Amino acid sequence: MAQHTTDVVIVGAGPIxxxxxxxxxxxxxxxxxxxxLEAVGGQCAALYPxxxxxxxxxxxxxxxxxxxxxxxxxxxxxKPTFHLNQxxxxxxxDLDTGRWRVTTSxxxxxxxxxxxxxxxxxxxxPNRPPLKGLDAFEGKSVFYMVRRRxxxxxxxxxxxxxxxxxxxxxxxxxxxxxxxxxxxxxxKFRAAPESEARLAELAKSGAVDLVTPYQLKAIAxxxxxxxxxxxxxxxxxxxxxxxxxxLPFFGLAANLGPIAAWGLTMEGQTVTVDPATxxxxxxxxxxxxxxxxxxxxxxxxxxxxxxxxxxxxxxRGVARPGEVVHFAYSTxxxxxxxx
Numbered sequence: 001m002a003q004h005t006t007d008v009v010i011v012g013a014g015p016i017x018x019x020x021x022x023x024x025x026x027x028x029x030x031x032x033x034x035x036x037l038e039a040v041g042g043q044c045a046a047l048y049p050x051x052x053x054x055x056x057x058x059x060x061x062x063x064x065x066x067x068x069x070x071x072x073x074x075x076x077x078x079k080p081t082f083h084l085n086q087x088x089x090x091x092x093x094d095l096d097t098g099r100w101r102v103t104t105s106x107x108x109x110x111x112x113x114x115x116x117x118x119x120x121x122x123x124x125x126p127n128r129p130p131l132k133g134l135d136a137f138e139g140k141s142v143f144y145m146v147r148r149r150x151x152x153x154x155x156x157x158x159x160x161x162x163x164x165x166x167x168x169x170x171x172x173x174x175x176x177x178x179x180x181x182x183x184x185x186x187x188k189f190r191a192a193p194e195s196e197a198r199l200a201e202l203a204k205s206g207a208v209d210l211v212t213p214y215q216l217k218a219i220a221x222x223x224x225x226x227x228x229x230x231x232x233x234x235x236x237x238x239x240x241x242x243x244x245x246x247l248p249f250f251g252l253a254a255n256l257g258p259i260a261a262w263g264l265t266m267e268g269q270t271v272t273v274d275p276a277t278x279x280x281x282x283x284x285x286x287x288x289x290x291x292x293x294x295x296x297x298x299x300x301x302x303x304x305x306x307x308x309x310x311x312x313x314x315x316r317g318v319a320r321p322g323e324v325v326h327f328a329y330s331t332x333x334x335x336x337x338x339x
Contacts, residue, residue, distance in 0.1 A: 002106075002107065002108045002109065003108075003109045003110075003111070004032055004081065004108070004109070004110045004111070005110070005111045005112075006030045006031060006032045006081070006110060006111070006112050007024070007029035007030045007031065007112065007113050007114065007315070007319040008024050008029050008030070008031045008032075008112055008113065008114045008115070008116060008312075008315050008319065009031070009032050009033075009034065009088075009100070009102045009110050009112040009114075009115045009116070010024075010031055010032070010033045010034070010080075010115075010116045010118055011033075011034055011035075011088050011102075011115065011116070011117050011118060011119050011259075012033075012034075012035055012042065012117065012118035012119040012120060012289070012291075013033050013034075013035035013037070013040040013041065013042060013082060013084065014035075014040075014041060014042020014043060014044065014118065014120055014289070015041075015042060015044055015067060015068065015071055015289075015301055015304070015305075016042075016118040016120075016288050016289035016290075016301070016304040016305065016307070016308050017033055017035070017042070017116075017118035017119075017289075017308075018033075018040065018041075018068070018071035018072060018074075018075050019071055019074070019075075019304075019305050019308045019309075020116050020118055020288060020308040020311060020312055021033060021075035021078060021080045022071075022074050022075045022078065023308050023309045023311075023312035023313075024078070024116075024312045024315060024316075025075065025077065025078025025080075025335070025336075026312070026330065026333060026335070027312050027313060027315070027316040028316075029114075029312065029315060029316060029319055030078075030079075031078065031080045031081070032080065032081045032082075032083060032110050032112070033080050033081070033082050033083065034082075034083045034084075034086060034087075034088050034102070034104055034108075034110075035082070035083075035084050035085075035086075036085070036086065036087045037084065037085065038084055038085045039084065040068065040072060040082065040084070041064070041065070041068035042068075042120055043064075043120060044064035044065070044067055044068050045064060045065055045068045045147075046145050049063060049064045049065035049068075049145075049146070049147055049148075050063050050064070050065065050146070050148075050149060050172075051063060051064060051168070053067060053301070055300060055301070055302060056301065056302065057302060065147075077335050077336040078335075078336065083104060083106070083108050083110075085106070086104040086105045086106035086108060087104060087105045087257060087258070088102055088103070088104055088258065088259075089103055089104060089105050089258050090102070090103035090258070091103075091115065091258075091262050091285075093282070093283075093284070098113075098283065098284065098318075099111055099112065099113055099284075100112050100113070100114070100115050100284060100285070102115065113284065113315070113318050113319035114284045114285070114286065114314075114315035114318040114319055115284065115285045115286070116285075116286045116287070116288060116308070116311045116312070116315060117259065117271060117280070117285065117286065117287040117288070117291050117292070118287070118288050118289045118291065118304075118308065119256070119259065119289075119291050120289055120290045120291060121256075121269065121290055121291070126144035126145075126248070126250070126251075126252055127248075127250040127251050127252065128144075128248070128250075129160065129216050129248050129250065131216060131217075131218060131219055132218065133219070134219065136224055137219060137221060137224050137225075137226060137246070139224075140224035140225060141221065141224060141225050141226040141244060141245050141246065142219070142226070142245075142246045142247075142248070143245065143246075143247055144247070144248060144249075146169055146172075146173075146247065149172060149173065149176060150176070152173050152176065152177050152245060153176045153177065154176070154177070154178050155177050155178060155244040155245050156177070156178050156179045156181075156242055156243050156244045156245070157173055157177045157179065157180050157181070157243070157244070157245045157246075157247065158181045158182075158183060158229045158241055158243040158245065158246045158247070159173075159180065159181070159182045159183065159247045159249065160182075160183045160184070160215075160216050160246065160247070160248045160249065160250070161182075161183075161184065161248065161249035161250055161251075162184040162185070162186060162188075162189045162190050162191070163189070163190045163191060163249065163251070164190070164191045164192060164195065165249040166182060166184070166189075166191070166247075166249040167182070167189055167191035167192075167195045167196060167199055168191070168195060169247065169249070170182045170199060170202075170208055171195060171198055171199060171202065171208075174202055174207045174208050179209065179242075180207070180208045180209065181208070181209040181210075181211050181229075181241050181243070182199070182208060182209070182210060182211065183211040183212070183214050183215065183216060183229075183231050183241075184210075184211070184212050184213070184214070184215075185212070185213050185214065185215045185234070186212065186213050187212045187213055209241075211231055211239075211241065213233060213234060214231040214232060214233050214239070215231060215232060216229065216230075216231055216246075216248070217230045217231055217232040217238055218230040219246060225244075226243050226244060226245065226246060227242065227243070227244075228240050228241065228242060228243060229241045229243045229246055256269055256291075259271070259291075262282070263281075263282070264280050264281055264282055264285065265280065265281035267293040268293075270290070270291055270292065270293035271287045271291055271292060271293060272293050272294065273286070273287050273292045273293065273294055273307075274294070275294040275295075275296075276310070277310055277311075277313075277314045278292060278307050278310040278311040278314060279311075279314055283318070284315075284318045286310075286311035286314050286315060287307075287311070288304055288307035288308040288310070288311045289304035289307060289308070290304065292304075292307055313325075
């Protein structure tokens with residue numbers, strides 16, 4: 001069992017959690033960060049690493065992965081400790097000291113003065129298709145997200161789904177894959193009209209194979225590598241598609257998990273905070289980003305950044321009680337230089 005002591009535990013390593021590291025660092029607070037995913041970046045890195053985001057100040061357009069990389073670079077001087085691929089399962093307060101004991105699914109125990117919840121909509125994972133033997137192919141030839149387009153160059157790619165993710169990646173991968181087939185149980189897709197029109201044009205030219213109305217039935221291959229995806233229509237008539245890769249895009253299942261049982265004041269699946277401080281109903285626990293709720297809340301990354309700054313400032317008051325705070329701009333303070 002690994003045990004650690006720090007000023008602040010940040011739950012969530014998405015953009016808001018990463019910026020909270022920076023803001024805590026500027027308040028001279030040390031941080032440990034816990035996330036259920038195996039890499040930092042949250043949904044930006046997991047769902048749209050190469051798609052542009054347009055509402056980040058000073059960046060007319062920036063991809064999800066570029067934003068994550070810059071946030072990591074910004075946080076690096078403060079040397080955060082990351083605990084990835086594990087979920088926070090316990091949060092207990094020592095009534096004598098007022099400090100928090102944070103435990104995770106990996107057996108990690110962290111003693112902290114304050115906690116900042118930056119867990120977005122909670123722990124999330126893909127909705128997996130009910131295919132026999134699927135787990136043997138996951139991470140080798142079945143993927144629920146695209147991290148790098150280049151990984152699919154020259155591959156025979158089967159995409160399953162009818163929403164924006166399925167259609168957008170069909171359009172994108174058609175530029176470099178050997179073949180792209182998109183499987184959907186209806187002839188009509190649930191994507192932006194412009195995207196669906198482009199998909200129809202590519203299908204007409206033969207650049208994309210529209211497999212509708214069909215749904216996944218089975219997969220076959222060896223040593224985790226696919227060679228065939230079998231689909232069936234609504235009458236049960238089956239056909240085989242030669243494939244190197246299957247990308248099932250059936251959305252994500254997200255829930256707050258243990259957070260919902262911590263006794264915090266909630267508003268649906270969000271945690272209620274004081275908008276002036278981002279403090280929750282538990283002393284020393286703050287929330288920022290999509291998980292935080294207050295009247296007039298806007299679920300935008302740029303709003304989450306401001307909330308992270310407020311939460312870090314509040315955490316300093318908890319971690320350094322009685323210490324006089326002299327607020328200063330970053331141009332005055334500067335930041336530590338990385339080694």
